[in-house]
Amino acid sequence: MSKEMRIMRAIGDIDDNYIDEAAPVQKSRAIQLNTWTKYAGMAAAAVLVVGIGIFAITRNNIGIDTPAQTTETDTEPVASESTENTEGSEAMDIWCNPYMDYDTLEEAVQAVGFEMSVPESFGAYTDRHIATVSGEIIEVTYYDAAGNEGFCIRKSIGTEDNSGDFNVYETMLPLQSRNGTMSGVSRSDGTVEIYKAVWTDGTYAYSVTAPYDYTDQSDAQTGLTQSEIEEIIKNVK
Numbered sequence: 001m002s003k004e005m006r007i008m009r010a011i012g013d014i015d016d017n018y019i020d021e022a023a024p025v026q027k028s029r030a031i032q033l034n035t036w037t038k039y040a041g042m043a044a045a046a047v048l049v050v051g052i053g054i055f056a057i058t059r060n061n062i063g064i065d066t067p068a069q070t071t072e073t074d075t076e077p078v079a080s081e082s083t084e085n086t087e088g089s090e091a092m093d094i095w096c097n098p099y100m101d102y103d104t105l106e107e108a109v110q111a112v113g114f115e116m117s118v119p120e121s122f123g124a125y126t127d128r129h130i131a132t133v134s135g136e137i138i139e140v141t142y143y144d145a146a147g148n149e150g151f152c153i154r155k156s157i158g159t160e161d162n163s164g165d166f167n168v169y170e171t172m173l174p175l176q177s178r179n180g181t182m183s184g185v186s187r188s189d190g191t192v193e194i195y196k197a198v199w200t201d202g203t204y205a206y207s208v209t210a211p212y213d214y215t216d217q218s219d220a221q222t223g224l225t226q227s228e229i230e231e232i233i234k235n236v237k
Contacts, residue, residue, distance in 0.1 A: 104130065114157060115237075129143065156204065158200075159202065163198055165195070173192065178201075179201070181198060182197040184196070193223030193224070196208070199233070206236055208224075
């Protein structure tokens with residue numbers, strides 16, 4: 001299952017009528033500016049000269065600290081503000097990128113606050129990628145030596161389907177070892193390739209998914225067999 005997040009972008013169009021209506025106004029203002037621009041410039045220059053004089057007098061009378069005189073106390077609020085915003089920054093990081101990668105399963109467990117056990121490997125799939133999703137789901141994805149994805153295991157608090165797989169499969173069967181179902185595609189030889197299994201123990205929700213290309217309806221795709229799914233599930237807690 002791909003971990004790329006699809007972001008929908010809403011683009012608003014600007015009505016041409018608004019642009020047409022705005023044009024005459026801009027032209028009128030341009031004409032008015034030409035009649036008094038030179039007087040405005042003279043007035044601005046006069047104000048500037050007076051302002052410089054007042055500033056110089058005030059500076060000599062009361063004194064103004066230079067940058068060299070800035071005390072250490074002046075910088076303390078900046079450091080304090082940075083500390084207070086730490087939690088907000090972490091929340092923003094999760095919102096921008098819901099996937100957080102971890103080197104070990106123990107680190108992911110600590111991040112979400114609940115335990116999880118999964119197989120170290122399964123068949124040819126000996127490499128694991130461990131992540132959390134939105135700080136609520138632990139996801140462990142298995143790959144073979146060539147980098148091909150074999151399947152993905154998820155666990156989260158609750159009883160809802162957490163697989164992230166919204167494909168509609170033609171075949172659904174009950175799981176033998178857990179309170180749940182497995183879904184897949186029937187092949188011409190009478191077998192059923194399983195691409196999704198979901199179950200719950202009443203407190204946590206679990207899922208196992210395999211990569212599925214819904215545009216390819218041939219027998220070329222290879223999911224998991226029913227026995228493979230059952231074997232994987234036995235080692236998930």
